[in-house]
Amino acid sequence: MIRRPLRPLARVLSARAEGKDPNLIEAEERAARLRALHRAERARAETRLLLLGIVFILGFTTVAGRMALMSAGTPVEPRAGAGGEPIVAQRADIVDRNGAILATNIVTASLYAQPLEMIDPARAATALSEIFPDLDAGALLHRFTDGRKFVWIKRTISPEQRQLVHDLGEPGLLFGPRETRLYPNGAVLAHVLGGASFGREGVHAAEVIGVAGVERFEDARLRDPARVAEPLRLSIDLPAQIAMEDVLAAGMKEMGAKGAVGILMEADTGQIRALASLPDFDPNLRPPLPTEGDPADSPLYNRAAQGRYELGSTFKIFAVAEALDMGKVTPRTLIDTSGPMRWGRFTIRDFHDYGPRLTVQDVIVQSSNIGAARIALTMGGEAQQKFLRRLGLMDALPLEISEVAKAPPLYPKRWSELTTMTVAYGHGLAVSPLHLATAYASVANGGLKITPTIIASDRKPTEADRVVSEDTSEKVRSMMRDVVTRGTARKADVPGYEVGGKTGTADKPMPHGGYARDKTIGTFAGVFPASDPRYVMVIALDEPSNKINGASLRTAGWTAAPVFANALRRIAPIMGLRPDARPEDDVDLLYTLAVNE
Incomplete structure (x- = not known):
């Protein structure tokens, strides 16, 4: 910028020529320079004021808009931000085969305290112990007054309990939102579902995790955010399950048994329609695991999956099925049943004296231990082990209940000739009732090994899964039907349903060796209809007495x-099975085929 000169030469020379004072020219130029400077400063000030006004207008407009939005919205209590991953409580529902809810999530509340904010800790502790009888007022007061800043009181509370606590008016008692697992049917299906609990916990959420049963086995799938809206569909039929539990409870009481098991399985697919173990528990109020004593005395013990028992004469079916399939015997083959049968210092006896000989068919019908042992000896221990392994009786079952994997069958490391004989009639090899149901289905359904499951599916065995021939399966079913019509299981017969099966009574082993003579496991494994089985049902009672x-x-x-x-x-009516209207004295075709062979 070129500054204006105060004494311009041209004007000074002109003034001198005219006789004027040159100093006046300098004064005029100085005044002009000041006027220009004032105009520039004013322009800058006006610009600054304009910009400041615009800023104030924008600021007040923003504040006013935000206040308008807040006044139009729903008031929410502000929360302090927390670092780390959020706790996700969502979990998929579990439903039965027909869509009935077996397990779901509900929104409830948790209760905690901030002692430093409490007005009257003593009054609060006393009132809380009245609302929650399981809480001790003295212990609560100690926790409220020992300097803690945070105290958990209850992880979950009901709406009624929440209102009672709210009515106390204590500002130091606070609630947090919480999702929890609900089992609307109570104790029904307790051992299948298992139960859930909390993992990671915060004030405003808790992680729901499976702790037993299918809840634990399928935990990852149930917690998968991508599949939360997709229920886990079980093969269980809820009405059939309720009926099974009712009948078992009544039978357990009538027979004075300490425990009972009931399993209903589809013979051709292995899908389980009902599975009950008594005594049971309510998974909504799951009791703690026992820390001492016999685990089997706890209601948490799943006798159907965890219980490993010597299931007695129900195993004779497998010895005969193997011998028939190998061509060693036919149903009419005579077996030496004279006894007692001795092996070293051990003696094998029958419950009754059945005479010197019985046919293979009558070995099953009369349930001869000696006959089953002699049949097993004709095949040998190695063949017996292979056959039992093909049936799944020597390995843990691949069932979708977490406890199953922890209960593989128990059998001696050294498979002696005595083991071969005793296993033939159900001693020396301890399996779960689920193993037994699976093996019976595999033998009776035409000879195809099934894989048990509690998940609804369309999976069926193929010819590659064959364990015995169709002819063998047919002959075995004939024998099982004969057991019910004229053998040891007459009381299992239900007119119109053509029941076939096998009884098994096994003395319970004692903790320090040997067997108790007055404590048994009573089992009946049945199929129906025997001519073309649709279902296998196993009933087992622990220490019954009629x-x-x-x-x-x-x-x-x-x-x-x-x-x-x-x-x-x-x-049967629940499953849509109507009784056959044929007279009960009709000749059983399967039995005729077996006898004429």
Whole structure:
């Protein structure tokens, strides 16, 4: 910028020529320079004021807009931000095969305290102990007054309890939103579902995780955010399950048993329609795991999946099925049943003296231990082990219940000739009732090994899964039907349903060796209809005793078999099975085929 000169030469020379004072020219130029400077400063000030006004207008407009939005919205209590991953509580529902809810999530509340904000800790502790009887007022007061800033009181509370706490008016008692698992049917299906609990916990959320049963086995799938809206559909039929549990509870009480198991399985697919273990529990109020004593005495113990028992004469079916399939015997082959049968210092006896010989068919019908042992000896221990392994009786089952993997069958490391004989009639090899149901389905359905499942699916075995021939399966079913019509399981017969099966009574092993003579496991494994089985049902009672005319009867024919019949009468109509209207004295075709061979 070129500054204006105060004494311009041209004007000074002109003034001198005219006789004027040159100093006046300098004064005029100085005044002009000041006027120009003032105009520039004014322009800058006006610009600054304009910009400042614009800023104030924008600021007040923003504040006014924000206040308008807040006044139009719903008031929400501000929360302090928290670092780390958010806790996700969502979990997919579990439903039965027909879509009935078995497990779901509900929104509830948690209760905690901030002692430093409490007005009257003593009054609050006393009032809380009245609302929640399981809380101790003295312990609460100690926690409220020992300097803590945060105290958990209850992880979940009901709406009624929340209102009672709210009515106390104590500002230091606060609530947090919480999702929890709900089992709307209570104890029904307890051992299948298992239960859930909390993992990671915060004030405003908690992680729901499975702790047992299918909840634990399928935990990752149930917690998958991409599949939360997709329920896990089980193969269980809820009405059939309720009927099974009702019948088992009544039978357990009538027979004075300490425990009971009921399993209903589709013979051709392995899908389980009902699975019950008594005593049971409510998964909404799951009790703690036992820390001492026999785990089997806890209601948490799943006898169907975890219980490993020597299931007695139900195993004779497998010895005969193997011998028939190998061509070693036919149903009419005579077996030496003279006894007692001795092996070293051990003696094998029958429950009754059945005479010197029985046919293979009658070995099953009369349930001869000696006959089953001699049949097993004709095949040898190695062949027996291979056959039992093909049936799945020597390995843990691949079932979708977490406890199953922890209960593989128990058998001796050294498979002696004595083991071969005793396993043939159900001693020396301990398996779960689920193993037994699976093996019976595989033998009776035409000879195809099934894989048990509680997940609804369309999976069926193929010819590659064959364990025995169709002819063998047909002959075995004939024998099982004969057991019910004229053998040890007459009390399992239900007119119109053509029941076939086998009883099994096994003395319970004692903790320090040997067997108890007055404690047994009574089992009946049945199929129906025997000519073309659709279902397998296993009923087992732990230490049953049926008192008739003052006598205590412990055999499965008097204990498990009648409970089976009661269960079938209740369940068959639920499953849509109508009784066959044919007269009961019609000739059984399968039995005729077997006898004429």
